Amino acid sequence: MPVEILMPALSPTMEEGNLSKWLKKEGDAVAAGDVIAEIETDKATMEVEAVDEGTLGKILVAEGTEGVKVNTPIAVLLQEGESSDDIGSAKPAASPKPEASDKSDADTPKETAKDAGGKARQASDEPSAQKEAAKAPAAPKTEAAADPDIPSGTEMVPTSVREALRDAMAEEMRRDADVFIMGEEVAEYQGAYKITQGLLQEFGAKRVVDTPITEHGFAGVGVGAAMAGLRPIVEFMTFNFAMQAIDQIINSAAKTLYMSGGQMGAPIVFRGPNGAAARVAAQHSQDYAAWYSHVPGLKVVQPYTAADAKGLLKAAIRDPNPVIFLENEILYGQTFDVPKLDDFVLPIGKARVHRRGKDATIVSFGIGMTYAVKAAEELAGQGIDAEVIDLRTIRPMDMQTVLRSVKKTNRCVTVEEGYPQSSVGAHIASEIMVHAFDYLDAPVMRVTGKDVPMPYAANLEKLALPNVDEVIAAVNAVTYRS
Amino acid sequence: MKAATKKTSAKPKAAADSAAALKAPEPAEFDKDQELAAYRGMLLIRRFEEKAGQLYGMGFIGGFCHLYIGQEAVVTGLRLAMKDGDQMITAYRDHGHMLAMEMEPRGVMAELTGRRGGYSRGKGGSMHMFSKEKNFYGGHGIVGAQVPLGTGLAFANRYRENDNVSLTFFGDGAANQGQVYESFNMASLWKLPVVYVIENNRYAMGTSVTRSSAETDFSHRGLSFKIPGVQIDGMDVRAVKAAGEMAIDWCRSGKGPIILEMQTYRYRGHSMSDPAKYRSKDEVQKMRSEHDPIEQVKARLIDKKWASEDELKAIDKEVRDIVADAAEFAQNDAEPDVSELYTDILR
Ligand SMILES: Cc1ncc(C[n+]2csc(CCOP(=O)(O)OP(=O)(O)O)c2C)c(N)n1
Ligand SMILES: [Mg+2]
Numbered sequence A: 001m002p003v004e005i006l007m008p009a010l011s012p013t014m015e016e017g018n019l020s021k022w023l024k025k026e027g028d029a030v031a032a033g034d035v036i037a038e039i040e041t042d043k044a045t046m047e048v049e050a051v052d053e054g055t056l057g058k059i060l061v062a063e064g065t066e067g068v069k070v071n072t073p074i075a076v077l078l079q080e081g082e083s084s085d086d087i088g089s090a091k092p093a094a095s096p097k098p099e100a101s102d103k104s105d106a107d108t109p110k111e112t113a114k115d116a117g118g119k120a121r122q123a124s125d126e127p128s129a130q131k132e133a134a135k136a137p138a139a140p141k142t143e144a145a146a147d148p149d150i151p152s153g154t155e156m157v158p159t160s161v162r163e164a165l166r167d168a169m170a171e172e173m174r175r176d177a178d179v180f181i182m183g184e185e186v187a188e189y190q191g192a193y194k195i196t197q198g199l200l201q202e203f204g205a206k207r208v209v210d211t212p213i214t215e216h217g218f219a220g221v222g223v224g225a226a227m228a229g230l231r232p233i234v235e236f237m238t239f240n241f242a243m244q245a246i247d248q249i250i251n252s253a254a255k256t257l258y259m260s261g262g263q264m265g266a267p268i269v270f271r272g273p274n275g276a277a278a279r280v281a282a283q284h285s286q287d288y289a290a291w292y293s294h295v296p297g298l299k300v301v302q303p304y305t306a307a308d309a310k311g312l313l314k315a316a317i318r319d320p321n322p323v324i325f326l327e328n329e330i331l332y333g334q335t336f337d338v339p340k341l342d343d344f345v346l347p348i349g350k351a352r353v354h355r356r357g358k359d360a361t362i363v364s365f366g367i368g369m370t371y372a373v374k375a376a377e378e379l380a381g382q383g384i385d386a387e388v389i390d391l392r393t394i395r396p397m398d399m400q401t402v403l404r405s406v407k408k409t410n411r412c413v414t415v416e417e418g419y420p421q422s423s424v425g426a427h428i429a430s431e432i433m434v435h436a437f438d439y440l441d442a443p444v445m446r447v448t449g450k451d452v453p454m455p456y457a458a459n460l461e462k463l464a465l466p467n468v469d470e471v472i473a474a475v476n477a478v479t480y481r482s
Numbered sequence B: 001m002k003a004a005t006k007k008t009s010a011k012p013k014a015a016a017d018s019a020a021a022l023k024a025p026e027p028a029e030f031d032k033d034q035e036l037a038a039y040r041g042m043l044l045i046r047r048f049e050e051k052a053g054q055l056y057g058m059g060f061i062g063g064f065c066h067l068y069i070g071q072e073a074v075v076t077g078l079r080l081a082m083k084d085g086d087q088m089i090t091a092y093r094d095h096g097h098m099l100a101m102e103m104e105p106r107g108v109m110a111e112l113t114g115r116r117g118g119y120s121r122g123k124g125g126s127m128h129m130f131s132k133e134k135n136f137y138g139g140h141g142i143v144g145a146q147v148p149l150g151t152g153l154a155f156a157n158r159y160r161e162n163d164n165v166s167l168t169f170f171g172d173g174a175a176n177q178g179q180v181y182e183s184f185n186m187a188s189l190w191k192l193p194v195v196y197v198i199e200n201n202r203y204a205m206g207t208s209v210t211r212s213s214a215e216t217d218f219s220h221r222g223l224s225f226k227i228p229g230v231q232i233d234g235m236d237v238r239a240v241k242a243a244g245e246m247a248i249d250w251c252r253s254g255k256g257p258i259i260l261e262m263q264t265y266r267y268r269g270h271s272m273s274d275p276a277k278y279r280s281k282d283e284v285q286k287m288r289s290e291h292d293p294i295e296q297v298k299a300r301l302i303d304k305k306w307a308s309e310d311e312l313k314a315i316d317k318e319v320r321d322i323v324a325d326a327a328e329f330a331q332n333d334a335e336p337d338v339s340e341l342y343t344d345i346l347r
Helices: A084-089 A098-103 A110-115 A118-123 A127-131 A161-175 A199-203 A215-227 A241-254 A289-293 A306-318 A368-381 A399-409 A424-439 A458-464 A468-478 B002-010 B012-021 B032-057 B072-081 B095-100 B105-112 B146-160 B178-189 B237-252 B281-291 B293-303 B309-332 B338-342
Strands: A003-006 A016-022 A035-040 A045-049 A054-059 A065-069 A073-078 A156-160 A179-183 A208-210 A231-235 A269-273 A299-301 A323-327 A335-339 A352-355 A360-364 A386-390 A393-395 A412-415 A445-447 B087-089 B166-171 B194-200 B229-233 B258-263
Touching: A035 A073, A054 A084, A073 A084, A156 A161, A156 A306, A161 A179, A161 A199, A161 A306, A161 A335, A179 A215, A199 A208, A215 A231, A215 A241, A241 A269, A269 A306, A289 A299, A289 A323, A289 A393, A289 A424, A299 A306, A306 A323, A306 A335, A352 A368, A352 A399, A360 A368, A360 A399, A360 A468, A368 A386, A368 A412, A368 A468, A386 A399, A399 A412, A399 A424, A412 A424, A412 A468, A424 A445, A445 A468, A458 B338, B032 B072, B032 B095, B032 B105, B032 B237, B032 B293, B032 B309, B072 B095, B072 B194, B072 B237, B072 B293, B087 B146, B095 B105, B105 B309, B146 B166, B146 B178, B146 B194, B178 B194, B194 B237, B229 B237, B237 B258, B237 B293, B293 B309
Parallel strands: A179 A208, A179 A231, A231 A269, A269 A323, A299 A323, A360 A386, A360 A412, A412 A445, B087 B166, B166 B194, B194 B258, B229 B258
Antiparallel strands: A003 A073, A016 A035, A016 A065, A035 A045, A054 A073, A156 A335, A299 A393, A352 A386
16 A cells, blocks of 8 residues: 655654655655655755655645645555555555644544544543643733833834844843853854854854853853853753753852952853753753852842743843743744844843732743743633743842732732742742741642653653643642632 | 882883784684674664664664664674673664673663663663673763773772673764763773773764864874873774784783774764764765675675675674564553652662
């Protein structure tokens, strides 16, 4: 039977891509391993290799087609002895996994989704896990409350978080010749997650520096360069790998100003994706916000929107202190409005009210905001008007904004992906208890990642992460509705 | 430990001399059975990896998936030189290592798909898999971190006074991590039985060794710790086996650590999402067509009339069936029970 070649997923988070080019034409013989097509995502161009051998019987998706969903049949491969008459009877090389087909549009037959690894889905009997189909929540539709730091009437440009981060670095590098970036694959490869795209071309190899895989070493080199007055941006491919370098970050970067009696410090930014991506398991999926927020001498920023990513990264680069700038791989591709201003710098240490409400306060930051925002939308439909605060900076923490809100709503839920013990939420709860005890109508509730290393299995991973239902349940609990 | 320290310091010069003077042995002479075993072993890895790549493209495997295609001779040749009891540890490009250690293809593939029949019951995934029974110590996702661990395995061997050797694998990129050199120093100081196998496939993600390494002769990386090393053609399974025997003997006879730089090549991208713009198609094609480890054995088998095309096809079929069975199992096995979320955190 002829075999359908499906649009492959070539990265953990890929849902669709453009079919940029066919390298074989109909009628061509194909051997396993041959490159048959090129596809393109927002991150990169990639090659599709044939897995089976045969003859390319029919191309189903023409080159140049954009937004081809993963697992869509893109061609039919005829096997020995088959002709084009057999094309109609083609079957996929194997049925795609339900998770993948759930993500694609309605044009994927429901049956495929069910009979494939359908079991996988059903194995999980926790309702919240089933509802949270896709790991990456879609970008929010609600309008954010106006940011007082953006002059009203400013033109807004839809920008991905990825572009916003790149633009922030490029602007600061143009402005100050002492700013440089170094890290693994930041230059020639254009960044493992394409955040530094184009920087090598504009600023050259002196200022965009590829390092060997030596995190502890180059973090220290960065701190030394900062002590000498340069303004390094050190990219960690992910913050999981910054654990190799944590000694230099804490013992050298964070403490030097104090230890030197104020003579010298380290104006340095350590940045990179933090927290869980998708299915990369325990050693690559940890949220370090609480870890770094523990340390005096550091500032810790974790933006959610592209505007905040841009404005805060520019601020971090100018800041005379070491700043830990925590990004998130799943947010990189999401698009938000970014103000079109010549020099858009936001203050570090100021939270932003993302949604105004009166019934309960939800405090979150970074990717946690995706759960908070969706929960607030659903709660609105149930008659609960939640206020959502995006902390943006974890240290120094803007407790004033949180306390003002809690004194109004009398209830608070915190949301983060990190572990529960000694979490950011734990700190917030303690501060609220001290400073707004008499205003509380319910104990502060925390929604966090579960107290386990990140499992690989799809069903367990969903359970390990916080989700919208848990946020809703927590708000229901603090409003005594459950 | 003390005695060992003394012994080394007694004749530092001789040790340094022998470290520099070590020569790579001639490739092993394989008889028919050995050639066939090597052929089948490497083919199993290749077919397994091709299938894993396919399952990834279909969404059955998530996250990162690093294929070993092209490098099969390294682990296969070394396994032929190991005895039961010797340990193996490596990084995330680990599927081939597990198959070479005779771990079950079903269990490995089911781990890749995150199902309960996987070696870590679905909790570890492609990069994190272990088998105590088969002496395979992982499967590690943090570049370089397995090197001190492998050194620790050797420490335990010496402590227990058994004659087991730890084979500790890492990449050319990993060879730049500081903890590698901290390990080298301790291993040499304490004469630990560890073979450091540097799988030099010329690239660490998109960075070629010449862009990341001041010294690109990785066999010399231990010299200032008095650890000898040799460069080996890692595409020739016979050369790998001979080097493995020499190195393992070295360790077993109490001479301490040794480095094998295996010169090899990965055909596929670093992981599934690698656009591979950092090397030319010609370079890849040339390695494939002129140095393929499996084709080399195949050519010798045919040449010496030790096997006919049909007999080799039959081996291919047998291997494909094993892989198809593993894939079938891995696609249909259930996901772990949700209660597994909270197990194995402490005991
Ligand atoms: C400490 C750390 N830094 C960075 C990474 C990301 N990373 C994964 S593999 C890799 C390249 C390693 O190359 P090499 O050691 O040559 O092994 P190969 O992939 O070629 O087998 C990098 C940078 C990581 N996993 N761990
Ligand atoms: Mg390498």
